[in-house]
Amino acid sequence: MSSHDNSHEDHLPEGRGGEEGGAVEPADNPFADPGLPPHEPRQQDIDERAAKRSERTVALFFTASMVATIAFIASFVALPVDKIIYVFPLGHISALNFALGLTLGIALFTIGAGAVHWARTLMSDVEIADERHPIEASPEVKAKVLDDFRQGAAESGFGRRKLARNTLFGALALVPLSGLVLLRDLGPLPQDKLRHTKWGKGKRLINQNTNEALRPEDIVVGSLTFAMPEGMSEEDHDFQTQIAKAALMLVRLQPENIKDKRELDWSHDGIVAFSKICTHVGCPINLYEQQTHHVLCPCHQSTFDLSDGGRVIFGPAGHALPQLRIGVNKDGYLEAKGDFAEPVGPAFWERG
Numbered sequence: 001m002s003s004h005d006n007s008h009e010d011h012l013p014e015g016r017g018g019e020e021g022g023a024v025e026p027a028d029n030p031f032a033d034p035g036l037p038p039h040e041p042r043q044q045d046i047d048e049r050a051a052k053r054s055e056r057t058v059a060l061f062f063t064a065s066m067v068a069t070i071a072f073i074a075s076f077v078a079l080p081v082d083k084i085i086y087v088f089p090l091g092h093i094s095a096l097n098f099a100l101g102l103t104l105g106i107a108l109f110t111i112g113a114g115a116v117h118w119a120r121t122l123m124s125d126v127e128i129a130d131e132r133h134p135i136e137a138s139p140e141v142k143a144k145v146l147d148d149f150r151q152g153a154a155e156s157g158f159g160r161r162k163l164a165r166n167t168l169f170g171a172l173a174l175v176p177l178s179g180l181v182l183l184r185d186l187g188p189l190p191q192d193k194l195r196h197t198k199w200g201k202g203k204r205l206i207n208q209n210t211n212e213a214l215r216p217e218d219i220v221v222g223s224l225t226f227a228m229p230e231g232m233s234e235e236d237h238d239f240q241t242q243i244a245k246a247a248l249m250l251v252r253l254q255p256e257n258i259k260d261k262r263e264l265d266w267s268h269d270g271i272v273a274f275s276k277i278c279t280h281v282g283c284p285i286n287l288y289e290q291q292t293h294h295v296l297c298p299c300h301q302s303t304f305d306l307s308d309g310g311r312v313i314f315g316p317a318g319h320a321l322p323q324l325r326i327g328v329n330k331d332g333y334l335e336a337k338g339d340f341a342e343p344v345g346p347a348f349w350e351r352g
C-alpha cells in the first residue's frame with residue numbers, strides 16, 4: 001500500500017519514454033510492455049469531505065467491533081448455559097453459543113472490514129512498478145525501502161487520521177478480552193479443595209487392601225501399610241479424586257529412632273502416618289527401606305526420611321511429606337486426630 005509518487009515514472013520500462021499512462025507502442029512490436037494505465041484519483045483523493053466520510057465509515061466499523069466485543073462479554077455473563085432458542089434456518093440451538101459466535105464474529109469481521117475500507121479509500125492507491133533486481137539488497141535499496149516505508153506510513157494516514165487510528169486501537173485492545181473471558185470456562189475454581197482431604201477427627205484408619213479397620217498390632221516393624229479414611233468406598237463417584245489426596249502410609253518405628261519431636265507427638269507407640277502422595281508431582285510412594293526408614297518415590301527418585309518428619313533427603317521434591325496425627329480410640333482402633341495440617345502432594349501457586 002505504500003507508494004512512491006516518483007517511482008512510477010522512475011521505473012517505467014524502456015521504450016515507453018516515461019510517459020504518464022497508456023504509452024503508445026510502436027505498431028511493429030505487438031509484445032511490448034503496455035506499461036501501467038494512467039492513475040485515476042479517487043473521490044477521496046481530491047475531496048477532503050469524501051475522505052472525512054470514509055474515515056467516519058472506518059471508525060464506525062471499529063466502533064461496531066468494540067460494541068460487539070462488549071456484547072460478547074455481556075452474553076457470556078448473562079445468558080444461562082442451558083437456554084435453547086429457535087433461529088431460522090439453524091433450528092433449535094444454544095442461545096449462549098449463538099450469541100458468543102455472533103458477537104465474536106461481528107467483532108472480528110468489523111475490524112477486517114474497517115481495515116479494508118481504510119486501505120481502499122484512504123491509503124494511497126498509486127500503482128508502482130519495480131524492476132527485478134539481485135536478491136541481495138544494496139545499501140541504497142535498503143535506504144530506499146526505509147524511505148518508502150516511512151512514506152507509506154505517512155500516506156496511510158495513520159498519524160493524521162486520528163479518529164480511525166484511535167478506534168482501531170480501541171477495537172484491537174478489546175477483542176482479546178473475548179479470549180480472556182473464555183478462560184472462565186476452564187471449570188470451577190478449586191477454592192480450598194486442595195487443602196482438605198477426607199481425613200478428620202475420629203476417622204478410623206482402614207487397611208486399603210483388606211478394607212478392615214486397623215489396630216496398632218496390625219502394623220508390624222519393617223512393613224509399609226496403606227490406609228484410607230473410614231467411610232470411603234471404591235463405589236463412590238469421587239473415590240479416585242478423594243483417594244488421590246487421602247492415601248496414607250503407615251510404618252512402625254522404634255520411638256527412640258524418631259528424631260523429630262512433632263513426629264513423635266503425632267505418632268502412636270512408634271506408628272507414624274504420612275501422606276503417600278509425593279510432594280514432587282504427586283506419584284504414589286511405595287518403596288520402603290526398613291534399615292534407614294527412607295521411602296522412595298519411583299517416579300523421579302525423591303527420597304524422604306520417615307524418622308525425621310518426612311524430610312526430603314534426595315530428589316526433586318520440594319517439601320516434606322505431610323504427617324497425619326493419629327491415636328487409638330476407645331475400641332482399640334487407630335484413628336485420625338484431624339486432617340493433615342498442610343496440603344498434600346505437589347506445591348501449587350497459592351500454597352505460599
Ligand code: FES
Nearest residue numbers: 278280281297300
Ligand atoms: S513424583 Fe515423586 S519424585 Fe517426582
